[in-house]
Amino acid sequence: MxxxxxxxxxxxxxxxxxxxxxxxxxxxxxxxxxxxxxxxxxxxxxxxxxxxxxxxxxxxxxxxxxxxxxxxxxxxxxxxxxxxxxxxxxxRCLPDSLIRREPDASDTVAREKLVPTAQALRRLIYQLLDLGLPVQPFWRADGPPGLAFDLLSSYSERERVTIGHAGGVITIDLVESLDAYRESLRVRLGEPYRTMLGHFRHEVGHYFQHILVETGSGADEYLAECRALFGDEQASYAAAIDRHYRFGAPANWAESFISEYATMHPWEDFAECFAHYLHITDTIDTAREAGMVLQADRVRFAAPRDVVPLECYDDVPVERLLDDWSWISLFFNRVNTAMGKSPLYPFTIPPPVVTKLDFVHRVVRASARERRAG
Known part of the structure; x- marks a missing residue:
C-alpha cells in the first residue's frame, strides 16, 4: 500500500x-x-x-x-x-446524480446559480452518508422511494417555484442562492435564519420522516411516539397553511417549538427539528476537528466543566449533545456579534424541543445501526 x-x-x-x-x-x-x-x-x-x-x-x-x-x-x-x-x-457523483431537473445549458443565468446550490447539496449528502442515513437515488428501482432534486429557477421558469418535498422529490428555487433575495424573504417572513443548506436540511427531513418513521421497518415503534410528540400528521395540510399565514404562530410558541414555522403542521415541526439536528451535529463536528475545547478555568464566566466535543454521540443521551452545543453555540454567537453580525445560532431549545430532538437522534442512530448490521 x-x-x-x-x-x-x-x-x-x-x-x-x-x-x-x-x-x-x-x-x-x-x-x-x-x-x-x-x-x-x-x-x-x-x-x-x-x-x-x-x-x-x-x-x-x-x-x-x-x-x-x-x-x-x-x-x-x-x-x-x-x-x-x-x-x-x-x-456523476452521487449528489450530482440525484439532480433530476436543472436549468437548460442555454440558461446561463440560472446555471450560474446552480453552482452554489449544488455545493450545498453535496454538503447535505456528505453529512447524510456520514450519519449512516440511507441515500437511495431516485433512478434505482429497488428499495424505498429514492431521493431526487429539482433545482429550478423561478426567474427562468417565469412562474413561482415552490420549495418543498413530495414523494422523495425535493424542489429548490435557485433564486434563493441570491443573498439579497433570500435576505429580503427572511426579513419579510420574520425568520431568524434562512440559507440554501438550511432548505436542503429541512426538506430532506420530510423525506426521512416518511421512509424511517411513517413507512420504514421501525414504523410500528415510531409512529405513535412521533404523533404524541409532534402531532397527527394526518391533519389537513392545506388548512394548516391557511391558518398559519392568516393568524401566524401561537403567542406561546417558543415554549414548545424550535421555530414559528414548526407550529404550522406536525410535518413541519418534525422537519424543522430534523434540520436543527443536522445543524447542530455538523457544527459540533467542525468545532471538534478544529481542536476547539472550552476550558472552564480560562473563561471569564462560570462554566461547570470543560467542554470537549465527543468523537461520536451515538451512545450518549441527546442531552449531552445539546449541553455541549449550548456552550459551543454561545462561543460562536459571541464571535459573530463581535464582527457586528447576527448570532450564528439564534434559537433557544426549550425542554419539549429537547424531547423532540431526542426522538430524531434515536431514529437517526437506529437507522445507522440497522444499515451497518445489514
Whole structure:
C-alpha cells in the first residue's frame, strides 16, 4: 500500500477537516487544488478523504477514480469510478446524480446559480452518508422511494417555484442562492435564519420522516411516539397553511417549538427539528476537528466543566449533545456579534424541543445501526 493510501486509511475518522494528501495543509471541502502546494485533489466518497490526482485520475485499491463529469459545469470535486456501476449515475457523483431537473445549458443565468446550490447539496449528502442515513437515488428501482432534486429557477421558469418535498422529490428555487433575495424573504417572513443548506436540511427531513418513521421497518415503534410528540400528521395540510399565514404562530410558541414555522403542521415541526439536528451535529463536528475545547478555568464566566466535543454521540443521551452545543453555540454567537453580525445560532431549545430532538437522534442512530448490521 502506498504512503498516500496509508495516510488516508489512518485519517478516515476526520470526516470534515480535510488535509492535502501531498503536503498535509488544510483543504476546504470544495477544494480541487491545494492552495499551499497546488496539488490537484479530489474527494473520495468511500473513505471520505482527499486524494491527489494525476492526469489519468488516481488508483485506489486497484480501481481508477476520476473527476465527476460535473467538475467543470458545477465545480464538483468528488471522484467517481472510471467504470461506473449504474447507468443513470455513470460519470456523476452521487449528489450530482440525484439532480433530476436543472436549468437548460442555454440558461446561463440560472446555471450560474446552480453552482452554489449544488455545493450545498453535496454538503447535505456528505453529512447524510456520514450519519449512516440511507441515500437511495431516485433512478434505482429497488428499495424505498429514492431521493431526487429539482433545482429550478423561478426567474427562468417565469412562474413561482415552490420549495418543498413530495414523494422523495425535493424542489429548490435557485433564486434563493441570491443573498439579497433570500435576505429580503427572511426579513419579510420574520425568520431568524434562512440559507440554501438550511432548505436542503429541512426538506430532506420530510423525506426521512416518511421512509424511517411513517413507512420504514421501525414504523410500528415510531409512529405513535412521533404523533404524541409532534402531532397527527394526518391533519389537513392545506388548512394548516391557511391558518398559519392568516393568524401566524401561537403567542406561546417558543415554549414548545424550535421555530414559528414548526407550529404550522406536525410535518413541519418534525422537519424543522430534523434540520436543527443536522445543524447542530455538523457544527459540533467542525468545532471538534478544529481542536476547539472550552476550558472552564480560562473563561471569564462560570462554566461547570470543560467542554470537549465527543468523537461520536451515538451512545450518549441527546442531552449531552445539546449541553455541549449550548456552550459551543454561545462561543460562536459571541464571535459573530463581535464582527457586528447576527448570532450564528439564534434559537433557544426549550425542554419539549429537547424531547423532540431526542426522538430524531434515536431514529437517526437506529437507522445507522440497522444499515451497518445489514
Amino acid at each position: 502506498s504512503d498516500q493510501k496509508q495516510l488516508h486509511r489512518d485519517t478516515i475518522g476526520l470526516v470534515r477537516a480535510f488535509a492535502c494528501p501531498a503536503c498535509g495543509s488544510f483543504a476546504p471541502f470544495e477544494a480541487t487544488a491545494c492552495s499551499a502546494c497546488a496539488a490537484t485533489i479530489g474527494l473520495h466518497p468511500p473513505s471520505m478523504t482527499m486524494f491527489e490526482l494525476g492526469n489519468d485520475g488516481v488508483d485506489i485499491d486497484g480501481r481508477c477514480w476520476i473527476r465527476c463529469t460535473q467538475s467543470v459545469t458545477l465545480g464538483c470535486n468528488w471522484l467517481v469510478p472510471e467504470e461506473g456501476d449504474d447507468a443513470r449515475g455513470r460519470g
